[in-house]
Structure formats: structure tokens, C-alpha cells
Amino acid sequence: MSQPAEFLPTLQDLVKCYQAFEAYSAANIRALGLTPPQFDIVATLGNTTGMTASVLGEKTLITKGTLTGVVDRLVARGWVERAAHDSDRRCQIVRLTPEGEALFAKIFPAHMAHMAACFAGVGAADHARWQTALQQMEQLFRQENP
Template identity: 80%
Template sequence: MSRPSEFLPTLQALVQCYQAFETFSAADIRGLGLTPPQFDIVATLGNTAGMTATELGEKTLITKGTLTGVVDRLVGRGLVERTAHGSDRRCQIIRLTPSGEALFARVFPSHMAYMAECFADSGAADHERWQGALRALEQIFRKKEKA
């Protein structure tokens, strides 16, 4: 067993890091006229032929109940559309409209460039260190949730 004085600083560092990212990223996304979940969806659907709501939810980490509302708003703005799935009438294929494709082509590169500035001085070794640490920490939580 571990003591809080050992692991609490790790959890605080995780939350503070995530918040810093979210705040920084969202400021740019809002300036592009989207909310962060909306951007995630548009970015995920870009350069694809569409996908089911379940698949979209898995990729964006948005739960299905929330996804309905976010997609509703994007449909209302004419950026995505729901089309029938060929063989399974429970499913829908969600995909970008031409207007949504145009938005994707504009905002995705813009936001990538914005984020790239952060990492101008970071090398491959930095990324390996971050990804290695983050994936190990993620497993810490996932291994317990199975039990």
C-alpha cells in the first residue's frame, strides 16, 4: 500500500497538466467558432467516409448521451449529417457535409499550427518520455478498474 503523501503530488501534477493543456487549446478552438468537443468531432470525421455514433464516441471519449446533443448542434449548423447504415437499422453513419469538410480544411491545420508552437523546442526524446510516462500512469488506473 502507498501513502497519500507519495501519490497525491502525482495526481495533482496530472490534473494541473491536463487543465493547462485544455485551457490553452480551448482558447484557440473557441476563436475558431467551435467548442472543444465540436472540434474533436469535426477533426475525427475529417478525411473519413463517416462512422457510427458509437465509434465516434470511442474515438473522441465522449459518452453516447452527450454525443447526441453535440452532434445535434453540428447538424443544426449544417456541418455534419446523419445517414442510414446499410445493413443495421439501429446504426447511423455520421459524416461531414461539404460545408463541414470546408470547415475542417480551415480549422484543423490552423489549430495544429497553434499547438505546434508549443513543441517547437521539443525533440523525439521528449515525446517518448512523455508518452511512456503517461501510458504507464494510465495503466495504473485501468488495471484496477478491471478488478
């Protein structure tokens, strides 16, 4: 097992990287008129026919308690709706409205362009190296918490 002196700097760098990513991403999302959780839901629902709240929670970074309130606010803005599930009356499908689809078509490409600007000049070899390292680290955490 690694000593704290060996893995602690890795954890610190991971946290600093995530915080820098979050700050860079969130500033652009707010400039587009959304909060990061609202963007997460709209982006996740984009190009889908909708999904249950449970699936939406699994696919986003939003906790179940927060998810309901964010969806409620998106419903109030006319971008998301809840519909009856075809086969399970206990569930509802959360999906984008036509206005929500138009919002997604506007903000998602704009945010991807913002994120792409951060990676300008980075080569395929660097991306491959980073992806491998991140996937290996993810597996370490999954092994410890199946």
C-alpha cells in the same frame, strides 16, 4: 501499495497538466468558432467516411448524453449529417457534409499549428520520455479498471 503522500502529488500534477492543456487548446478552438466538443467531433470525423454514434462516442471525450446534442447542433449548422447504415437499420452513420469537410480542412491544420507552437524547441528525447511516462500511467489505471 503507495501511501497517499506518494501518489497524491502525481495526481495533482496530472490534473494541473490536463487543465493547462485544456485551457490552451480550448482558447484556440473557440477562436476558430467552435466549442471543444464540436471540434472533437469534426476532427474525429475528418478523413473518414463516417461512423456510428457509438464509435464516435468511443473515439471522442464526449459522453453519450452530450454527444447527441452536439451532433444535432453540427447538423443544424450544415457541417454533419446522419445517414442510414448500410447493413443495420437500427444504426445511423454520422459523417461530415462537404461543408464540414471544408471546415475540417481549415480548422484542423490551424489547431495543429497552434498546438505545435507550444512544443517548439522540445526535442525528440523529451517527447519519447513523456510518451513513455504517460503510457505507463495509463496502464496503471487500466489494470485497476479493466
